[in-house]
Amino acid sequence: MYPISPIFADYIKRRDKTYKVKALIDGVEYTSANIVEFEIENILAAADEFEIGTAIPSKLIMKLRLPDAIKPNAKVIPYLALSLESMTWLDAKYPWQDMHIPWATGMTEWLPLGEFYIDSREKINDVWTYTCYDKLIMADVAYISQLNYPASQKAVFDEICSRIGFTYDSSVVINSSYQIQAGPAGYTCRQVLAYIAGANGASIYMGKDGIMRFKRFSAGEPAAVELTTADYIRVKQLNPIKTFTRIVVTYNTEDGLTYEAGSGDENHTLYLENPFMTQAQVNALHVRLNGLTYLPLQMTARGFPQFDQGDVIGFEQREGGSWIDTNVAWQDMHIPWDGIMRYTTYILRQTYSFKGGLTHKIEAPSKSDQQSEFQLEGGLTQQVNRLNQNTVRYGKPYFGVTHSRTEGIVIEREDHKSKLTLNSDKMDWQVNGRSSLYYDAQANRLKFTGHLEAATGTFSGDLSAAGGTFRGTLQGVDGTFSGSLQAATGTFSGNLSAAGGTFTGTLQGVDGTFSGTITASNISGSTITGSTLRTAASGRRIEIDQSGLRIYDSSGRERISVDSADGNDMGGLYLSGPSGSWSGTLIGLGSYLQLLASSSMMLAALGGSIYLQGPVHFTNGSSVTGLSLSIADISGLRSELESIKSELRNHTHTVNIGTHNHGNTANQNWGGTFTTSRP
Structure with a gap:
């Protein structure tokens, strides 16, 4: 209103x-x-x-x-x-x-x-x-959607309103979870708007201000206005009070496929046509409308231009009679003492006519009980029904084959275990509701989730597979395998690139590039060229790369490395302690071999001997400790030292100090040659 x-x-x-x-x-x-x-x-x-x-x-x-x-x-x-x-x-x-x-x-x-x-x-x-x-x-134009489906009913509704220039108020409430599975081809924008409104328990009308509104129906709505007997000229009741307790929604008009909720006879059943509704939506609609009641009537009112279609109005009507004409039992008499009955109804149609004055006609039609139960078909209706029975139609299955505007040709088993869809954009072969073989024409991509067996085959493009077993010969110029590739045997004459794969048979290839992960029990070959070889990804391991070889302990610390430095003309073995700090180095230089230690160094031969061949030089400041004559392991050293000792003990020699008087001629000259004593 x-x-x-x-x-x-x-x-x-x-x-x-x-x-x-x-x-x-x-x-x-x-x-x-x-x-x-x-x-x-x-x-x-x-x-x-x-x-x-x-x-x-x-x-x-x-x-x-x-x-x-x-x-x-x-x-x-x-x-x-x-x-x-x-x-x-x-x-x-x-x-x-x-x-x-x-x-x-x-x-x-x-x-x-x-x-x-x-x-x-x-x-x-x-x-x-x-x-x-x-x-x-203006909405009577074909609806061609630009959305990606499935899409929400709200998104479809907004797309149409934006395209045509409609605005709507807060009465437009659309369930955010309601979706349309495929693009609604073959419908006008107005039809799609009406279907969406119907799924949400409403009808659409343009308000007096030009703004779109929903009339949302529900059982037990209160009257927006109450009319007295002075507010209308006459009222004619068309049928008894109408009540709906059952809803039947036809979502496929050609085959008569329906969803149903509630219970009741034909006179208490509300029939709708809506291709977008689901059983859950029909159940929700029944909860909202169950028990909806109105009085079918025709009313000539004095003129209320503020009324909107869909408004609930209450009105009163005198229905009393004289006592002598009353032949109803007292307990069955339901007339107020003032003789005025009060009813509510919907304005389903209204007409305003202005010719100097304003007249107002209100209608709320309904079918009678007999019309609901027995529906007679005229000649034209019979011909249309006969044509529907004998004509090939969209969406109707013929021995498993269905023609659809949205899917093209569909072939499906009666138990729905397998379904094949063919059209210009895709080929989709589904088994138990999941795509097993799918071809996307726009992306030029073929997807297969089953078991692929081939005696031979030549793949000139890129081959991507989640998994597969090739029992024949697979030839490819190049390919990318992002999944698992298993083969009993095969000859690959091109480039084979794989992110991962398990080969249980024999893999032969002239050459190949593997950009992913190769997992194998044994690899036999003459030459393996690569950037890094390692025994494990982390922890205790050995790694070989262009820089050299490194050995790591269980904590991931580098303990031993073999590196070469071409610029310095040297290469060496580098050792580290448990903390990872440098411990020692064995370096090969151009003129000599160098052994370095960060602190003390010990040379030990457990159960053997240490042999030094060639001269041994000790640099200035070097000292040797721990050696004594009691160490018999120094062969010949003791006897040589004893001989030197004996000679020293028996050794004498002469010393000539010359004659001199200490610079004083008065002194007597002193000096000459003297013989030393033994030590």
């Missing part, structure tokens, strides 16, 4: 009210001097029954007295207001701060009656008759 001011709500119920009308057409305002009459039709249910999931454009027929025609597709906004010229101060019972009434014009606010666009026109004498529809008519 469109919001109106309190004074508008009061004056719309007065019998002496006077209407004012105007229309804004293509930005130009036309008054009652130009407007002869108009009629607005709002429909939420087109069939003779309650419906959900509809998007029906509202219709405006306006007659204008104009000299010239208005251009095609011009926007038309009719307005209606109420005159306040007869209002006195005694009638001014409204709070001052809540009134937004222009004193100069003496009328209420202008109420918009919708935004429409001219579709057709005709002229009789000097009066133009324009037939217009609201913006929903």
Whole structure:
């Protein structure tokens, strides 16, 4: 219901009210001097029954007295207001701060009656008759989606609204978990919008302000307004009160495939068509609508332009009678003492007609109990049904073969264990619901998850495999194997590149490049050229690369290395201690071999001898400790030393010191030759 001011709500119920009308057409305002009459039709249910999931454009027929025609597709906004010229101060019972009434014009606010666009026109004498529809008519274009599917219903809804230029308010609530599995080919934008609304328990309409809205139905909705017997002229009940307890949704109209929730007979069943719904969505819809009740009727009201299609209205009706005419048992009599019964219903259709005054027709149609149970087919319906039975149709399986707009040719077993889909973009062979053989034409990629056996084969491109066994001969120019490749035997004459693989047979190749990991029990060959060879990835290991050879302990510390330095014309063996610090080096130079130690050095021969061949030189400052004459292991050294000792003991020699007087001639000259004593 469109919001109106309190004074508008009061004056719309007065019998002496006077209407004012105007229309804004293509930005130009036309008054009652130009407007002869108009009629607005709002429909939420087109069939003779309650419906959900509809998007029906509202219709405006306006007659204008104009000299010239208005251009095609011009926007038309009719307005209606109420005159306040007869209002006195005694009638001014409204709070001052809540009134937004222009004193100069003496009328209420202008109420918009919708935004429409001219579709057709005709002229009789000097009066133009324009037939217009609201913006929903612009959604009658084919929907070609740019989304990737599966996609959420919210994303699809927003894509359509963005493309057509629709805006919507907070009443549009779409379950974020609801999805559309494949692009909805063959549908218009309006159909897709309606299907999405229906899945979420709503119908679509354009509000009086031109903004899209959802009418969300639910059981037990309270009335938005209560009408008294003075607010309508007549009301005609069409059928007994209608209640829905069961929902049947047809998701495949050609084969009549349905989802169902709830229980009840035909008269209590709500039928829908929606190709996007699932069983879970039908169950959720049933929870929302179970017990929805309304009174089927036709009502001629005094005119309430603020009403929207889908509004719940309550009304009262006198149904009392005289006592003499009453033949119902006392306990079965359910009439109030004042004789007025109160009902609620939905505005499923309404028509406003303005010809100086405003008339308002409200309808809430329904099928009778007999129409629900026994549906008679006319001649045309029988022919259409017969054509449907004998025509090859999309989505209908013929001995396992189905033609589909979205998938192409589909071949499927009755037990659904295998399914083959063929179209211009892909070939998908599924087994137990999983793709076993898949070809993507756009990416030019073939995927196979099963067991591949070949007697021979030539692969001229790149071969990627998650796993496979090749029992024949596999020839390839090059290839990348990202998975596991197992072969009993094979000859590879090209380049073989593999991230990983297990070869249980014989692998022969002229050459090959392995950019991944090679795992083998034994490798026999004459030459292996590579960057690094190691016995383990970490911990205790030996590594060989271009720099040399290194040995690591269990803690990953380098203990021994063999390196060469071509620039220094040297190479050596380098030793490290348990802490990883340098311990010693054996270096081969151009002129000599050098043995270095970071601290002390010990040469020991356990159970043998140490032989030094050639001269031994001790540099300045060197000292030798630990040697004594008691060490008999120095062959001949003791006897040689004893001989030297004996000679020293028996040795004498002469010394000539010359004669001298210490520089004093008075002294007697002293000196001469003397013989030494023995030691």
